[in-house]
Amino acid sequence: MEKKQTDNTKLQKQVKLLIWSVSAILAVVLLITVFWFVGQEMAAEDFDQGNGLNQEMYQDSIPPADFPPLDTASDLWTAQDLSLVSTDEKERVEYGRELIVNTSNYLGPRGSVAQITNGMNCQNCHLQAGNQPYGINFGSSWSTYPKFRPNRPRSESSEDLFMRVSSCFERSLNGTAPAKGSKEMQSILAYISYVGRNVPKGQKAKGSGVYELPFLSRAADPVRGKMIYAKKCVSCHLENGEGQLAADGKSYQYPPLWGSHSYSLASGLFRLSKFAGYVKANMPQGVTYQSPKLSDEDCWDLAAYVNSQPRPSKDLGKETPLLEEKLFDYPFGPYADGFSEKQHKYGPFKPIKEKNKL
Numbered sequence: 076m077e078k079k080q081t082d083n084t085k086l087q088k089q090v091k092l093l094i095w096s097v098s099a100i101l102a103v104v105l106l107i108t109v110f111w112f113v114g115q116e117m118a119a120e121d122f123d124q125g126n127g128l129n130q131e132m133y134q135d136s137i138p139p140a141d142f143p144p145l146d147t148a149s150d151l152w153t154a155q156d157l158s159l160v161s162t163d164e165k166e167r168v169e170y171g172r173e174l175i176v177n178t179s180n181y182l183g184p185r186g187s188v189a190q191i192t193n194g195m196n197c198q199n200c201h202l203q204a205g206n207q208p209y210g211i212n213f214g215s216s217w218s219t220y221p222k223f224r225p226n227r228p229r230s231e232s233s234e235d236l237f238m239r240v241s242s243c244f245e246r247s248l249n250g251t252a253p254a255k256g257s258k259e260m261q262s263i264l265a266y267i268s269y270v271g272r273n274v275p276k277g278q279k280a281k282g283s284g285v286y287e288l289p290f291l292s293r294a295a296d297p298v299r300g301k302m303i304y305a306k307k308c309v310s311c312h313l314e315n316g317e318g319q320l321a322a323d324g325k326s327y328q329y330p331p332l333w334g335s336h337s338y339s340l341a342s343g344l345f346r347l348s349k350f351a352g353y354v355k356a357n358m359p360q361g362v363t364y365q366s367p368k369l370s371d372e373d374c375w376d377l378a379a380y381v382n383s384q385p386r387p388s389k390d391l392g393k394e395t396p397l398l399e400e401k402l403f404d405y406p407f408g409p410y411a412d413g414f415s416e417k418q419h420k421y422g423p424f425k426p427i428k429e430k431n432k433l
């Protein structure tokens with residue numbers, strides 16, 4: 076009897092143990108299942124997020140869109156061959172070219188000849204020494220200067236090549252021009268005249284100057300421009316737009332787009348149409364008129380962003396155009412046409428152009 080009782084208690088104990096073990100195992104299995112599900116959910120979320128990120132990275136890493144060539148003509152202007160230059164012109168023409176390419180080494184803040192410019196080279200804008208189609212080349216410089224400016228006072232009614240080059244020294248290089256009779260000025264004029272002498276007087280060379288980008292129907296948007304700048308331009312021209320000096324510290328590897336060392340408010344590039352057209356055909360570096368990588372919208376918005384950043388001002392003084400001669404995107408009032416300064420700076424330009432025909 077006693078033995079039976081102990082057997083019973085033993086059995087009860089064993090059953091209890093079994094129940095506990097089973098419950099414990101069940102509990103563990105349940106927990107594992109719950110964790111597994113939660114884990115799955117979280118993993119799925121991670122994946123979603125990761126996917127989001129990846130998608131963004133993917134979008135950044137897609138090769139930039141390719142746009143059709145801006146011009147497919149085979150007869151765009153090319154510079155007159157430098158190897159054919161006559162011996163009496165040779166020295167001046169070659170020195171002139173050197174001054175256009177490495178302006179700052181001679182005339183920049185640490186220049187060997189004079190310190191009269193901001194550190195940029197003419198070639199930073201006039202690409203390939205002024206020979207690149209739609210890279211503000213000098214194709215029409217010899218053939219179309221002096222230019223008649225009917226609306227200017229008599230003393231300025233004819234702008235010759237010396238005046239035009241001086242204007243870039245003062246406005247784009249934010250400095251002073253070498254004297255007319257100086258070796259430097261005479262050489263620059265000799266070079267520009269030489270390369271363009273294969274264009275008949277009075278004719279405009281194909282692909283010269285800046286590409287004319289079609290207008291947007293809206294105003295250009297600096298906020299959108301800033302976003303594009305961060306993706307497409309910042310790696311070279313930097314976040315503060317100040318560019319990067321070359322290793323020798325004398326000129327720029329990547330020239331400044333704004334700030335105290337950049338072109339002034341009076342430079343041609345400060346006009347939105349010129350900036351946008353220049354960028355369309357030439358930037359980011361490596362792009363040419365044959366392989367644009369930015370949409371027209373992107374270029375206009377970039378122009379609005381870059382040209383709303385601080386830069387040197389310039390006393391426009393006597394060279395300020397008369398009201399009637401102000402171009403559609405000349406960004407300084409007053410105007411005779413009733414459109415605001417803001418619209419003259421950012422657009423929309425179509426209505427202004429239609430009213431003024433300028």
Ligand code: HEC
Binds near residue numbers: 199
């Ligand atoms: C910041 C950019 C920039 C720099 C730097 C610059 N220029 Fe210019 N230059 C321009 C722009 C913009 C125009 C106007 C182009 C247009 O209207 O089609 C221009 C026009 C000219 C023209 C008239 C071209 C033509 O055929 O109508 C000459 C010549 C010229 N520059 C010479 C120079 C020289 C020489 C230097 C260096 C001392 C220089 N530029 C530096 C932007 C620049």
Ligand code: HEC
Binds near residue numbers: 332358
């Ligand atoms: C890979 C480097 C690189 C990138 C990216 C780049 N640039 Fe440039 N940019 C240059 C260089 C180099 C020059 C001068 C070219 C020369 O001297 O031959 C230049 C010149 C310029 C100039 C004329 C000179 C000046 O300083 O004003 C403008 C305007 C310009 N870039 C705008 C842009 C814009 C806008 C973007 C973005 C869409 C951009 N660049 C992207 C390298 C770059």
